[in-house]
Amino acid sequence: MTAHGTSAGDESSPPTPSGVPLLGNGPAFSRDPVGAMEEWASLGDLVRLEVPGQTTYLVTGAELIEQILVTDHESYTISPAQHETFEGIEDHAVTVTTGERWTRLRRVMRPALTHGAVQRYADRIVETTEDYVEEWDDGEHIDLYREMRLLTVNVLADALLDADVRGREAVVMDAADALVDRANLRRLGQLLPDWVPTPTDRRFERTVRELDAFVDDLIAERRNTGLGEDFCSVLLDAHDAGTLSIDEVRHNLVAMLLAGHDSPSIALTHALRLLDDHSDVRDALLAESGDVLGGDGSASGAYADLERTQNVVSETLRLYPPTLAVTRQATEPVTIAGYDLPAGAQFLLPQWPVHRDERYWDEPTVFDPSRWQEPESRPGYAYFPFSAGPRNCVGMHFARTELTLILATVLDRVELDVSMDGPLAFAPSLQLRPETDIEATVHRR
Numbered sequence: 075m076t077a078h079g080t081s082a083g084d085e086s087s088p089p090t091p092s093g094v095p096l097l098g099n100g101p102a103f104s105r106d107p108v109g110a111m112e113e114w115a116s117l118g119d120l121v122r123l124e125v126p127g128q129t130t131y132l133v134t135g136a137e138l139i140e141q142i143l144v145t146d147h148e149s150y151t152i153s154p155a156q157h158e159t160f161e162g163i164e165d166h167a168v169t170v171t172t173g174e175r176w177t178r179l180r181r182v183m184r185p186a187l188t189h190g191a192v193q194r195y196a197d198r199i200v201e202t203t204e205d206y207v208e209e210w211d212d213g214e215h216i217d218l219y220r221e222m223r224l225l226t227v228n229v230l231a232d233a234l235l236d237a238d239v240r241g242r243e244a245v246v247m248d249a250a251d252a253l254v255d256r257a258n259l260r261r262l263g264q265l266l267p268d269w270v271p272t273p274t275d276r277r278f279e280r281t282v283r284e285l286d287a288f289v290d291d292l293i294a295e296r297r298n299t300g301l302g303e304d305f306c307s308v309l310l311d312a313h314d315a316g317t318l319s320i321d322e323v324r325h326n327l328v329a330m331l332l333a334g335h336d337s338p339s340i341a342l343t344h345a346l347r348l349l350d351d352h353s354d355v356r357d358a359l360l361a362e363s364g365d366v367l368g369g370d371g372s373a374s375g376a377y378a379d380l381e382r383t384q385n386v387v388s389e390t391l392r393l394y395p396p397t398l399a400v401t402r403q404a405t406e407p408v409t410i411a412g413y414d415l416p417a418g419a420q421f422l423l424p425q426w427p428v429h430r431d432e433r434y435w436d437e438p439t440v441f442d443p444s445r446w447q448e449p450e451s452r453p454g455y456a457y458f459p460f461s462a463g464p465r466n467c468v469g470m471h472f473a474r475t476e477l478t479l480i481l482a483t484v485l486d487r488v489e490l491d492v493s494m495d496g497p498l499a500f501a502p503s504l505q506l507r508p509e510t511d512i513e514a515t516v517h518r519r
């Protein structure tokens with residue numbers, strides 16, 4: 075052991091932070107996931123972690139991230155943890171499928187989610203946001219994260235599924251909560267064998283049934299109104315053409331509703347909180363949104379002109395990445411950072427410590443959107459909020475577009491006075507959801 079309570083690693087094994095008997099590094103992570111990841115990352119680009127029942131390798135060097143996600147991606151697949159988390163809810167979705175099936179699913183959805191394709195949703199994103207914000211009264215106190223979740227469920231359903239889900243958002247949000255809770259390391263049920271049903275499992279099963287019924291209703295509504303160009307129609311067209319099964323349609327809609335609202339709402343919450351602390355940046359954004367959105371009433375083409383707002387989105391996703399990590403498993407023996415690791419080795423690629431690494435970023439903890447105006451001089455994979463390589467986030471272009479347009483629209487309509495009930499803390503789960511209450515007082519412009 076070194077002076078830092080670390081097993082130094084040798085030629086055959088990377089360094090390992092010391093942990094608690096039986097529970098290994100789990101408790102440190104469970105207490106403070108981002109603090110633990112930062113500390114472990116300081117031990118090296120590849121660190122071995124022991125959590126109950128398994129060894130996982132933490133990867134925080136930009137070159138190694140590129141190797142796993144891009145250059146050698148064919149030697150890796152998604153992790154067993156990802157299968158376990160989504161089992162029973164997204165079994166037929168892109169999130170858990172592999173091989174030919176995954177390739178087919180991504181091929182069907184790609185045309186509806188390219189940068190160019192998602193720009194056609196701009197007007198609807200702005201309109202949904204305007205309608206939503208219109209309902210906040212002057213002087214009202216809002217739970218900022220909850221409001222951003224409600225808003226992003228509506229934006230996603232309206233733009234991608236052509237569905238009005240106002241008043242029905244709870245079905246989606248409850249299922250997302252059950253999923254995040256199922257993967258929460260603080261949960262005692264994590265230590266029980268799978269066959270012992272816990273209250274979390276029962277809640278998960280109930281919310282899955284409700285979400286399945288909700289998605290079936292959405293499909294029936296889309297059939298009744300006639301198919302169009304939206305994402306739901308693209309999947310249904312593929313079903314009619316015999317390319318997708320109905321389970322694949324249903325589970326991919328579920329995946330979109332869950333993955334598509336949670337991360338964007340976390341990012342928006344942080345962006346609005348950061349802008350409240352940085353009035354100079356907020357004023358510059360306000361001027362930009364006034365110029366861009368204040369014209370002829372059409373938002374199409376607005377994204378490209380909202381350059382400063384885009385930079386704020388990039389910087390927010392750097393400092394507060396909404397997902398905990400990308401996970402992978404080696405499908406064959408691999409060599410990483412000079413260590414030979416067996417087939418089946420599991421990897422955790424966390425964004426937080428890499429996005430704050432001094433080797434890649436000047437003043438890494440400072441919120442400075444202007445850093446995105448400069449040409450990039452850092453390694454490309456020092457920044458990967460949406461992951462990278464062929465299996466990256468399929469909703470990335472939609473996410474960047476909606477975050478930029480929602481932010482510009484909210485700022486244009488209201489000023490938010492944001493407050494937190496303590497220091498920022500995060501749940502130890504697949505999303506870095508804020509555990510601290512974040513509230514805002516609304517001042518209408």
Ligand code: HEM
Binds near residue numbers: 168170341400467
């Ligand atoms: C700020 C917003 C978002 C962030 C930070 C984010 C991040 C991520 C990350 C890190 C992954 C894992 C990829 C991997 O395993 O390599 C992922 C996957 C995924 N995301 Fe997103 N995401 C966001 C928004 C969205 C949106 C809006 C949608 C839907 C419209 C979406 C749908 C998906 C889906 C379906 C996958 C699974 C892709 C696959 O395995 O092929 N995400 N996302």
